[in-house]
Amino acid sequence: MIDPRVLREEPDRVRTAQTRRGLSSSPVDDALAADEARRRAIADYEARRAEQKSLGKQVAKAQGDEKAELLARTRALAAEVKGLEAAQGAAEQAWRDAVLAIPNLAHPDIPAGGEEQFALLETRGDKPEFDFTPRDHVELGAMLGAIDVERGAKVSGSRFYYLTGVGAELELALVSMAMDQARETGFTPMIPPSLVKPRAMEGTGFLGQAADDVYRIEGQDLYLVGTSEVPLAAYHSDEILDGERLPLRYAAFSPCFRKEAGSHGKDTRGIFRTHWFDKVEMFVFTTLDQAEAEHARLLEHEKTFMDKLELHYRVIDVAAGDLGLSATRKYDCEAWLPSQERFRELTSTSNCTDFQTRRLDTRARYAEGIGPVATLNGTLCSTNRPIIALLETHQQADGSVRVPKALQPYLGGREVLEPR
Missing domain, CATH: 3.30.930.10 (Bira Bifunctional Protein; Domain 2)
Structure with a gap:
Protein backbone atom coordinates (compact mmCIF):
# COMPACT_ATOMS: atom_id res chain seq x y z
CA MET A 1 0.00 0.00 0.00
CA ILE A 2 1.39 3.41 -0.90
CA ASP A 3 1.86 6.01 1.83
CA PRO A 4 -1.54 7.74 2.27
CA ARG A 5 0.27 11.02 2.96
CA VAL A 6 1.90 10.87 -0.47
CA LEU A 7 -1.51 10.25 -2.03
CA ARG A 8 -3.04 13.16 -0.14
CA GLU A 9 -0.16 15.65 -0.42
CA GLU A 10 1.37 14.69 -3.80
CA PRO A 11 -1.45 13.27 -5.93
CA ASP A 12 0.20 14.40 -9.18
CA ARG A 13 3.27 12.32 -8.32
CA VAL A 14 1.02 9.27 -7.97
CA ARG A 15 -0.79 10.08 -11.23
CA THR A 16 2.55 10.37 -13.03
CA ALA A 17 3.65 6.99 -11.68
CA GLN A 18 0.41 5.45 -12.93
CA THR A 19 0.93 6.94 -16.39
CA ARG A 20 4.50 5.62 -16.57
CA ARG A 21 3.14 2.14 -15.87
CA GLY A 22 0.66 2.61 -18.69
CA LEU A 23 -2.26 2.70 -16.24
CA SER A 24 -5.19 5.06 -15.81
CA SER A 25 -4.95 7.75 -13.16
CA SER A 26 -8.62 7.29 -12.21
CA PRO A 27 -7.77 5.02 -9.23
CA VAL A 28 -5.92 8.01 -7.76
CA ASP A 29 -9.01 10.18 -8.02
CA ASP A 30 -11.15 7.36 -6.63
CA ALA A 31 -8.82 6.98 -3.64
CA LEU A 32 -8.78 10.73 -2.97
CA ALA A 33 -12.59 10.83 -3.05
CA ALA A 34 -12.74 7.80 -0.75
CA ASP A 35 -10.30 9.46 1.64
CA GLU A 36 -12.44 12.59 1.79
CA ALA A 37 -15.57 10.50 2.40
CA ARG A 38 -13.76 8.52 5.10
CA ARG A 39 -12.63 11.63 6.97
CA ARG A 40 -16.11 13.12 6.70
CA ALA A 41 -17.64 9.92 8.09
CA ILE A 42 -15.17 9.91 10.97
CA ALA A 43 -15.98 13.52 11.81
CA ASP A 44 -19.75 12.89 11.69
CA TYR A 45 -19.46 9.85 13.94
CA GLU A 46 -17.18 11.53 16.46
CA ALA A 47 -19.42 14.62 16.64
CA ARG A 48 -22.53 12.57 17.36
CA ARG A 49 -20.61 10.34 19.79
CA ALA A 50 -19.47 13.40 21.72
CA GLU A 51 -23.05 14.66 21.79
CA GLN A 52 -24.19 11.27 23.05
CA LYS A 53 -21.68 11.36 25.92
CA SER A 54 -22.71 14.90 26.85
CA LEU A 55 -26.37 13.93 26.83
CA GLY A 56 -25.63 10.99 29.11
CA LYS A 57 -24.16 13.35 31.69
CA GLN A 58 -27.24 15.57 31.48
CA VAL A 59 -29.56 12.58 32.01
CA ALA A 60 -27.74 11.69 35.21
CA LYS A 61 -28.52 15.12 36.68
CA ALA A 62 -32.07 15.59 35.30
CA GLN A 63 -35.36 14.91 37.08
CA GLY A 64 -38.98 14.25 36.08
CA ASP A 65 -40.21 15.36 32.65
CA GLU A 66 -36.83 16.78 31.72
CA LYS A 67 -35.19 13.40 32.33
CA ALA A 68 -37.86 11.59 30.29
CA GLU A 69 -37.33 14.01 27.41
CA LEU A 70 -33.56 13.57 27.60
CA LEU A 71 -33.92 9.78 27.67
CA ALA A 72 -36.05 9.92 24.51
CA ARG A 73 -33.40 12.06 22.81
CA THR A 74 -30.72 9.61 24.02
CA ARG A 75 -32.47 6.65 22.41
CA ALA A 76 -32.89 8.50 19.11
CA LEU A 77 -29.26 9.62 19.20
CA ALA A 78 -28.06 6.09 20.00
CA ALA A 79 -29.69 4.81 16.81
CA GLU A 80 -28.11 7.66 14.83
CA VAL A 81 -24.66 6.95 16.33
CA LYS A 82 -24.98 3.29 15.48
CA GLY A 83 -25.80 4.16 11.88
CA LEU A 84 -22.89 6.62 11.68
CA GLU A 85 -20.54 4.00 13.13
CA ALA A 86 -21.56 1.56 10.40
CA ALA A 87 -21.15 4.29 7.78
CA GLN A 88 -17.69 5.06 9.11
CA GLY A 89 -16.71 1.37 8.87
CA ALA A 90 -17.98 1.19 5.29
CA ALA A 91 -16.13 4.37 4.36
CA GLU A 92 -12.91 3.03 5.93
CA GLN A 93 -13.22 -0.19 3.91
CA ALA A 94 -14.00 1.71 0.68
CA TRP A 95 -10.93 3.88 1.25
CA ARG A 96 -8.71 0.88 1.97
CA ASP A 97 -9.93 -0.94 -1.14
CA ALA A 98 -9.28 2.15 -3.24
CA VAL A 99 -5.73 2.61 -1.91
CA LEU A 100 -4.93 -1.10 -2.28
CA ALA A 101 -5.80 -0.85 -5.97
CA ILE A 102 -2.90 1.57 -6.57
CA PRO A 103 0.46 -0.12 -7.28
CA ASN A 104 3.73 1.01 -5.79
CA LEU A 105 5.09 4.18 -7.33
CA ALA A 106 7.43 3.33 -10.20
CA HIS A 107 10.94 4.64 -9.57
CA PRO A 108 11.52 7.90 -11.48
CA ASP A 109 14.79 6.63 -12.99
CA ILE A 110 13.36 3.55 -14.73
CA PRO A 111 12.08 3.64 -18.31
CA ALA A 112 8.38 4.14 -18.93
CA GLY A 113 6.46 1.74 -21.16
CA GLY A 114 5.98 -2.00 -21.42
Whole structure:
Protein backbone atom coordinates (compact mmCIF):
# COMPACT_ATOMS: atom_id res chain seq x y z
CA MET A 1 0.00 0.00 0.00
CA ILE A 2 1.39 3.41 -0.90
CA ASP A 3 1.86 6.01 1.83
CA PRO A 4 -1.54 7.74 2.27
CA ARG A 5 0.27 11.02 2.96
CA VAL A 6 1.90 10.87 -0.47
CA LEU A 7 -1.51 10.25 -2.03
CA ARG A 8 -3.04 13.16 -0.14
CA GLU A 9 -0.16 15.65 -0.42
CA GLU A 10 1.37 14.69 -3.80
CA PRO A 11 -1.45 13.27 -5.93
CA ASP A 12 0.20 14.40 -9.18
CA ARG A 13 3.27 12.32 -8.32
CA VAL A 14 1.02 9.27 -7.97
CA ARG A 15 -0.79 10.08 -11.23
CA THR A 16 2.55 10.37 -13.03
CA ALA A 17 3.65 6.99 -11.68
CA GLN A 18 0.41 5.45 -12.93
CA THR A 19 0.93 6.94 -16.39
CA ARG A 20 4.50 5.62 -16.57
CA ARG A 21 3.14 2.14 -15.87
CA GLY A 22 0.66 2.61 -18.69
CA LEU A 23 -2.26 2.70 -16.24
CA SER A 24 -5.19 5.06 -15.81
CA SER A 25 -4.95 7.75 -13.16
CA SER A 26 -8.62 7.29 -12.21
CA PRO A 27 -7.77 5.02 -9.23
CA VAL A 28 -5.92 8.01 -7.76
CA ASP A 29 -9.01 10.18 -8.02
CA ASP A 30 -11.15 7.36 -6.63
CA ALA A 31 -8.82 6.98 -3.64
CA LEU A 32 -8.78 10.73 -2.97
CA ALA A 33 -12.59 10.83 -3.05
CA ALA A 34 -12.74 7.80 -0.75
CA ASP A 35 -10.30 9.46 1.64
CA GLU A 36 -12.44 12.59 1.79
CA ALA A 37 -15.57 10.50 2.40
CA ARG A 38 -13.76 8.52 5.10
CA ARG A 39 -12.63 11.63 6.97
CA ARG A 40 -16.11 13.12 6.70
CA ALA A 41 -17.64 9.92 8.09
CA ILE A 42 -15.17 9.91 10.97
CA ALA A 43 -15.98 13.52 11.81
CA ASP A 44 -19.75 12.89 11.69
CA TYR A 45 -19.46 9.85 13.94
CA GLU A 46 -17.18 11.53 16.46
CA ALA A 47 -19.42 14.62 16.64
CA ARG A 48 -22.53 12.57 17.36
CA ARG A 49 -20.61 10.34 19.79
CA ALA A 50 -19.47 13.40 21.72
CA GLU A 51 -23.05 14.66 21.79
CA GLN A 52 -24.19 11.27 23.05
CA LYS A 53 -21.68 11.36 25.92
CA SER A 54 -22.71 14.90 26.85
CA LEU A 55 -26.37 13.93 26.83
CA GLY A 56 -25.63 10.99 29.11
CA LYS A 57 -24.16 13.35 31.69
CA GLN A 58 -27.24 15.57 31.48
CA VAL A 59 -29.56 12.58 32.01
CA ALA A 60 -27.74 11.69 35.21
CA LYS A 61 -28.52 15.12 36.68
CA ALA A 62 -32.07 15.59 35.30
CA GLN A 63 -35.36 14.91 37.08
CA GLY A 64 -38.98 14.25 36.08
CA ASP A 65 -40.21 15.36 32.65
CA GLU A 66 -36.83 16.78 31.72
CA LYS A 67 -35.19 13.40 32.33
CA ALA A 68 -37.86 11.59 30.29
CA GLU A 69 -37.33 14.01 27.41
CA LEU A 70 -33.56 13.57 27.60
CA LEU A 71 -33.92 9.78 27.67
CA ALA A 72 -36.05 9.92 24.51
CA ARG A 73 -33.40 12.06 22.81
CA THR A 74 -30.72 9.61 24.02
CA ARG A 75 -32.47 6.65 22.41
CA ALA A 76 -32.89 8.50 19.11
CA LEU A 77 -29.26 9.62 19.20
CA ALA A 78 -28.06 6.09 20.00
CA ALA A 79 -29.69 4.81 16.81
CA GLU A 80 -28.11 7.66 14.83
CA VAL A 81 -24.66 6.95 16.33
CA LYS A 82 -24.98 3.29 15.48
CA GLY A 83 -25.80 4.16 11.88
CA LEU A 84 -22.89 6.62 11.68
CA GLU A 85 -20.54 4.00 13.13
CA ALA A 86 -21.56 1.56 10.40
CA ALA A 87 -21.15 4.29 7.78
CA GLN A 88 -17.69 5.06 9.11
CA GLY A 89 -16.71 1.37 8.87
CA ALA A 90 -17.98 1.19 5.29
CA ALA A 91 -16.13 4.37 4.36
CA GLU A 92 -12.91 3.03 5.93
CA GLN A 93 -13.22 -0.19 3.91
CA ALA A 94 -14.00 1.71 0.68
CA TRP A 95 -10.93 3.88 1.25
CA ARG A 96 -8.71 0.88 1.97
CA ASP A 97 -9.93 -0.94 -1.14
CA ALA A 98 -9.28 2.15 -3.24
CA VAL A 99 -5.73 2.61 -1.91
CA LEU A 100 -4.93 -1.10 -2.28
CA ALA A 101 -5.80 -0.85 -5.97
CA ILE A 102 -2.90 1.57 -6.57
CA PRO A 103 0.46 -0.12 -7.28
CA ASN A 104 3.73 1.01 -5.79
CA LEU A 105 5.09 4.18 -7.33
CA ALA A 106 7.43 3.33 -10.20
CA HIS A 107 10.94 4.64 -9.57
CA PRO A 108 11.52 7.90 -11.48
CA ASP A 109 14.79 6.63 -12.99
CA ILE A 110 13.36 3.55 -14.73
CA PRO A 111 12.08 3.64 -18.31
CA ALA A 112 8.38 4.14 -18.93
CA GLY A 113 6.46 1.74 -21.16
CA GLY A 114 5.98 -2.00 -21.42
CA GLU A 115 8.02 -5.18 -21.61
CA GLU A 116 10.19 -4.14 -24.56
CA GLN A 117 11.10 -0.70 -23.20
CA PHE A 118 13.63 -2.01 -20.67
CA ALA A 119 17.06 -0.40 -20.24
CA LEU A 120 20.10 -2.63 -20.86
CA LEU A 121 22.56 -2.25 -17.98
CA GLU A 122 25.27 -4.73 -18.96
CA THR A 123 26.06 -7.98 -20.76
CA ARG A 124 28.32 -10.58 -19.14
CA GLY A 125 29.93 -13.92 -19.96
CA ASP A 126 31.02 -15.44 -23.25
CA LYS A 127 28.34 -16.17 -25.81
CA PRO A 128 28.42 -19.92 -26.60
CA GLU A 129 29.55 -20.81 -30.11
CA PHE A 130 29.07 -24.25 -31.67
CA ASP A 131 30.49 -26.03 -34.71
CA PHE A 132 27.35 -28.19 -34.72
CA THR A 133 23.62 -27.53 -34.56
CA PRO A 134 22.86 -27.06 -30.84
CA ARG A 135 20.09 -29.14 -29.30
CA ASP A 136 17.43 -27.72 -27.02
CA HIS A 137 17.07 -28.72 -23.36
CA VAL A 138 14.26 -31.20 -24.09
CA GLU A 139 16.41 -33.25 -26.46
CA LEU A 140 19.47 -32.97 -24.23
CA GLY A 141 17.40 -33.86 -21.16
CA ALA A 142 16.15 -37.01 -22.88
CA MET A 143 19.66 -38.03 -23.98
CA LEU A 144 20.97 -37.53 -20.43
CA GLY A 145 17.96 -39.19 -18.80
CA ALA A 146 17.47 -35.92 -16.90
CA ILE A 147 14.05 -34.58 -17.90
CA ASP A 148 10.81 -36.45 -18.59
CA VAL A 149 8.04 -34.15 -19.78
CA GLU A 150 5.90 -36.88 -21.32
CA ARG A 151 5.34 -38.70 -18.05
CA GLY A 152 4.94 -35.37 -16.26
CA ALA A 153 2.04 -34.58 -18.60
CA LYS A 154 0.62 -38.08 -18.22
CA VAL A 155 0.57 -37.90 -14.43
CA SER A 156 -0.17 -34.21 -13.76
CA GLY A 157 -1.06 -32.51 -17.05
CA SER A 158 0.62 -29.96 -19.28
CA ARG A 159 3.49 -27.84 -17.92
CA PHE A 160 4.53 -30.51 -15.40
CA TYR A 161 7.64 -32.67 -15.58
CA TYR A 162 9.88 -35.14 -13.82
CA LEU A 163 13.55 -34.50 -13.13
CA THR A 164 15.20 -37.91 -13.23
CA GLY A 165 18.69 -39.21 -12.60
CA VAL A 166 21.23 -36.50 -13.27
CA GLY A 167 18.39 -33.99 -13.68
CA ALA A 168 17.38 -34.47 -10.06
CA GLU A 169 21.05 -34.34 -9.07
CA LEU A 170 21.41 -31.08 -10.98
CA GLU A 171 18.54 -29.47 -9.09
CA LEU A 172 19.92 -30.57 -5.71
CA ALA A 173 23.38 -29.33 -6.71
CA LEU A 174 22.03 -25.93 -7.77
CA VAL A 175 20.00 -25.56 -4.59
CA SER A 176 22.96 -26.54 -2.42
CA MET A 177 25.28 -24.12 -4.20
CA ALA A 178 22.71 -21.32 -3.93
CA MET A 179 22.05 -21.92 -0.24
CA ASP A 180 25.79 -22.09 0.48
CA GLN A 181 26.33 -18.76 -1.28
CA ALA A 182 23.40 -17.19 0.57
CA ARG A 183 24.61 -18.42 3.95
CA GLU A 184 28.18 -17.27 3.26
CA THR A 185 26.93 -13.78 2.40
CA GLY A 186 24.92 -13.32 5.59
CA PHE A 187 21.48 -14.75 4.81
CA THR A 188 19.62 -16.93 7.30
CA PRO A 189 18.49 -20.17 5.59
CA MET A 190 14.73 -20.79 5.70
CA ILE A 191 12.24 -23.43 4.56
CA PRO A 192 8.86 -21.66 4.74
CA PRO A 193 5.35 -23.07 4.30
CA SER A 194 4.06 -23.22 0.73
CA LEU A 195 0.45 -22.71 1.81
CA VAL A 196 -0.56 -19.31 3.19
CA LYS A 197 -3.67 -17.47 4.34
CA PRO A 198 -5.29 -14.79 2.15
CA ARG A 199 -3.75 -11.93 4.13
CA ALA A 200 -0.22 -13.04 3.20
CA MET A 201 -1.20 -13.14 -0.47
CA GLU A 202 -2.97 -9.78 -0.35
CA GLY A 203 -0.21 -8.22 1.71
CA THR A 204 2.41 -9.04 -0.89
CA GLY A 205 0.25 -7.89 -3.78
CA PHE A 206 -0.57 -11.29 -5.28
CA LEU A 207 -4.34 -11.01 -4.98
CA GLY A 208 -4.40 -7.89 -7.14
CA GLN A 209 -3.26 -7.96 -10.76
CA ALA A 210 -1.74 -11.44 -10.27
CA ALA A 211 -4.81 -13.07 -8.71
CA ASP A 212 -5.59 -15.13 -11.82
CA ASP A 213 -2.18 -16.80 -11.59
CA VAL A 214 -2.67 -18.06 -8.02
CA TYR A 215 -3.85 -21.53 -6.99
CA ARG A 216 -6.48 -21.51 -4.22
CA ILE A 217 -7.22 -24.63 -2.20
CA GLU A 218 -10.92 -25.32 -2.64
CA GLY A 219 -12.84 -25.55 0.63
CA GLN A 220 -10.00 -23.98 2.62
CA ASP A 221 -8.86 -20.41 3.14
CA LEU A 222 -5.39 -21.22 1.83
CA TYR A 223 -3.33 -20.46 -1.27
CA LEU A 224 -0.34 -22.18 -2.84
CA VAL A 225 2.49 -19.67 -3.11
CA GLY A 226 4.01 -18.75 -6.46
CA THR A 227 7.17 -17.62 -4.68
CA SER A 228 8.51 -17.84 -1.14
CA GLU A 229 8.52 -14.03 -1.18
CA VAL A 230 4.96 -14.40 0.14
CA PRO A 231 5.60 -16.34 3.39
CA LEU A 232 8.86 -14.47 3.95
CA ALA A 233 7.17 -11.06 3.70
CA ALA A 234 4.44 -12.23 6.08
CA TYR A 235 6.97 -13.74 8.52
CA HIS A 236 7.14 -10.46 10.47
CA SER A 237 3.56 -9.32 9.87
CA ASP A 238 1.97 -7.46 12.80
CA GLU A 239 5.38 -7.01 14.42
CA ILE A 240 7.50 -4.07 15.47
CA LEU A 241 11.10 -4.96 14.66
CA ASP A 242 14.21 -3.70 16.38
CA GLY A 243 15.59 -1.07 14.01
CA GLU A 244 19.10 -1.71 15.34
CA ARG A 245 18.92 -5.29 13.98
CA LEU A 246 18.08 -4.27 10.42
CA PRO A 247 18.71 -5.45 7.79
CA LEU A 248 17.26 -8.91 8.30
CA ARG A 249 18.27 -11.18 5.41
CA TYR A 250 16.61 -14.53 4.70
CA ALA A 251 17.15 -17.11 1.96
CA ALA A 252 14.38 -19.65 1.48
CA PHE A 253 14.05 -22.85 -0.50
CA SER A 254 10.51 -23.75 -1.49
CA PRO A 255 8.35 -25.21 -4.25
CA CYS A 256 6.40 -22.61 -6.22
CA PHE A 257 3.07 -22.99 -8.02
CA ARG A 258 1.68 -20.79 -10.80
CA LYS A 259 -1.29 -21.16 -13.12
CA GLU A 260 0.63 -19.29 -15.84
CA ALA A 261 -2.60 -17.50 -16.71
CA GLY A 262 -2.35 -15.62 -19.98
CA SER A 263 0.54 -17.74 -21.24
CA HIS A 264 -1.55 -20.04 -23.45
CA GLY A 265 0.60 -21.15 -26.35
CA LYS A 266 3.80 -19.60 -24.92
CA ASP A 267 6.82 -21.74 -24.08
CA THR A 268 4.83 -24.96 -24.25
CA ARG A 269 7.89 -27.07 -25.07
CA GLY A 270 10.01 -28.22 -22.18
CA ILE A 271 10.30 -26.87 -18.66
CA PHE A 272 10.78 -23.12 -19.13
CA ARG A 273 7.25 -22.06 -18.19
CA THR A 274 5.69 -24.57 -15.81
CA HIS A 275 3.00 -24.82 -13.13
CA TRP A 276 5.51 -25.99 -10.53
CA PHE A 277 9.21 -25.40 -9.91
CA ASP A 278 11.58 -25.08 -6.96
CA LYS A 279 13.39 -21.89 -6.05
CA VAL A 280 15.89 -20.29 -3.69
CA GLU A 281 14.66 -16.79 -2.88
CA MET A 282 16.45 -14.00 -1.05
CA PHE A 283 14.37 -11.63 1.07
CA VAL A 284 15.40 -8.55 3.05
CA PHE A 285 13.80 -6.28 5.65
CA THR A 286 15.67 -2.97 5.88
CA THR A 287 15.30 0.77 6.38
CA LEU A 288 13.85 2.94 3.63
CA ASP A 289 17.09 4.89 3.23
CA GLN A 290 19.07 1.67 2.71
CA ALA A 291 16.63 -0.02 0.33
CA GLU A 292 18.31 1.05 -2.92
CA ALA A 293 21.76 0.00 -1.70
CA GLU A 294 20.33 -3.35 -0.60
CA HIS A 295 18.73 -3.73 -4.03
CA ALA A 296 22.12 -3.30 -5.67
CA ARG A 297 23.59 -5.93 -3.33
CA LEU A 298 20.87 -8.44 -4.22
CA LEU A 299 21.61 -7.92 -7.91
CA GLU A 300 25.32 -8.55 -7.26
CA HIS A 301 24.46 -11.82 -5.50
CA GLU A 302 22.43 -12.91 -8.53
CA LYS A 303 25.20 -11.95 -10.96
CA THR A 304 27.73 -13.88 -8.87
CA PHE A 305 25.56 -16.99 -9.11
CA MET A 306 25.10 -16.56 -12.86
CA ASP A 307 28.87 -16.14 -13.25
CA LYS A 308 29.45 -19.38 -11.36
CA LEU A 309 27.27 -21.15 -13.91
CA GLU A 310 29.46 -19.65 -16.69
CA LEU A 311 26.46 -18.31 -18.58
CA HIS A 312 26.17 -15.55 -21.17
CA TYR A 313 23.57 -13.14 -19.84
CA ARG A 314 22.40 -9.56 -19.72
CA VAL A 315 21.10 -7.40 -16.89
CA ILE A 316 18.12 -5.15 -17.57
CA ASP A 317 16.30 -2.41 -15.70
CA VAL A 318 12.66 -3.43 -16.18
CA ALA A 319 10.27 -0.83 -17.60
CA ALA A 320 7.53 0.60 -15.40
CA GLY A 321 4.72 -1.16 -17.26
CA ASP A 322 6.32 -4.56 -16.68
CA LEU A 323 6.61 -4.22 -12.89
CA GLY A 324 4.53 -6.22 -10.48
CA LEU A 325 2.10 -4.47 -8.16
CA SER A 326 4.54 -4.22 -5.23
CA ALA A 327 7.79 -3.23 -6.94
CA THR A 328 9.11 0.26 -7.42
CA ARG A 329 12.07 -1.10 -9.42
CA LYS A 330 13.12 -4.49 -10.75
CA TYR A 331 16.30 -5.84 -12.30
CA ASP A 332 16.28 -9.03 -14.38
CA CYS A 333 19.19 -11.29 -15.31
CA GLU A 334 18.40 -12.92 -18.65
CA ALA A 335 20.50 -15.84 -19.92
CA TRP A 336 21.17 -16.57 -23.57
CA LEU A 337 19.40 -19.75 -24.71
CA PRO A 338 21.08 -21.10 -27.86
CA SER A 339 18.03 -23.09 -29.00
CA GLN A 340 15.91 -19.92 -28.97
CA GLU A 341 18.68 -17.52 -29.96
CA ARG A 342 17.50 -14.95 -27.45
CA PHE A 343 17.85 -13.89 -23.84
CA ARG A 344 15.31 -15.23 -21.34
CA GLU A 345 14.74 -14.30 -17.69
CA LEU A 346 16.45 -16.51 -15.11
CA THR A 347 16.44 -14.28 -12.03
CA SER A 348 14.97 -10.98 -10.90
CA THR A 349 15.23 -8.72 -7.88
CA SER A 350 12.67 -6.13 -6.76
CA ASN A 351 12.67 -3.20 -4.37
CA CYS A 352 9.20 -2.98 -2.80
CA THR A 353 10.01 -0.10 -0.41
CA ASP A 354 7.34 0.00 2.35
CA PHE A 355 4.49 -1.11 0.06
CA GLN A 356 4.20 -4.65 1.49
CA THR A 357 4.99 -3.78 5.10
CA ARG A 358 2.17 -1.20 5.21
CA ARG A 359 -0.24 -3.92 4.12
CA LEU A 360 1.18 -6.45 6.57
CA ASP A 361 1.66 -3.99 9.45
CA THR A 362 5.39 -4.55 9.85
CA ARG A 363 7.24 -1.61 11.37
CA ALA A 364 10.44 -0.98 13.31
CA ARG A 365 11.36 0.92 16.45
CA TYR A 366 14.12 3.44 15.76
CA ALA A 367 15.82 5.98 18.03
CA GLU A 368 13.39 8.63 16.77
CA GLY A 369 10.34 6.39 17.21
CA ILE A 370 8.36 3.75 15.32
CA GLY A 371 8.65 3.99 11.54
CA PRO A 372 8.35 2.12 8.23
CA VAL A 373 10.35 -0.86 6.97
CA ALA A 374 11.27 -1.67 3.38
CA THR A 375 11.24 -5.15 1.81
CA LEU A 376 13.23 -6.49 -1.12
CA ASN A 377 13.27 -9.85 -2.84
CA GLY A 378 15.55 -11.58 -5.30
CA THR A 379 15.63 -14.96 -6.98
CA LEU A 380 19.01 -16.59 -6.48
CA CYS A 381 18.13 -19.82 -8.25
CA SER A 382 14.87 -20.89 -9.91
CA THR A 383 15.95 -24.44 -10.62
CA ASN A 384 14.13 -25.27 -13.85
CA ARG A 385 15.48 -22.34 -15.86
CA PRO A 386 19.13 -22.62 -14.76
CA ILE A 387 18.98 -26.30 -15.75
CA ILE A 388 17.80 -25.25 -19.22
CA ALA A 389 20.57 -22.65 -19.54
CA LEU A 390 23.25 -25.04 -18.25
CA LEU A 391 22.34 -27.86 -20.62
CA GLU A 392 22.06 -25.66 -23.69
CA THR A 393 25.09 -23.44 -22.99
CA HIS A 394 27.55 -26.20 -22.06
CA GLN A 395 26.42 -28.92 -24.47
CA GLN A 396 28.87 -30.75 -26.66
CA ALA A 397 28.47 -32.39 -30.06
CA ASP A 398 27.84 -35.89 -28.69
CA GLY A 399 25.08 -34.70 -26.36
CA SER A 400 27.26 -34.59 -23.28
CA VAL A 401 27.26 -31.45 -21.13
CA ARG A 402 30.26 -29.79 -19.51
CA VAL A 403 29.79 -28.99 -15.80
CA PRO A 404 30.87 -25.47 -14.72
CA LYS A 405 33.82 -25.58 -12.35
CA ALA A 406 31.93 -24.02 -9.41
CA LEU A 407 29.17 -26.65 -9.68
CA GLN A 408 31.48 -29.68 -9.92
CA PRO A 409 31.91 -30.18 -6.13
CA TYR A 410 28.13 -30.41 -5.80
CA LEU A 411 28.00 -33.18 -8.42
CA GLY A 412 30.62 -35.42 -6.87
CA GLY A 413 33.45 -33.83 -8.83
CA ARG A 414 31.99 -34.70 -12.25
CA GLU A 415 33.29 -32.52 -15.04
CA VAL A 416 30.98 -33.83 -17.77
CA LEU A 417 27.45 -35.26 -17.81
CA GLU A 418 27.36 -38.14 -20.27
CA PRO A 419 24.38 -39.31 -22.34
CA ARG A 420 22.85 -42.57 -21.21
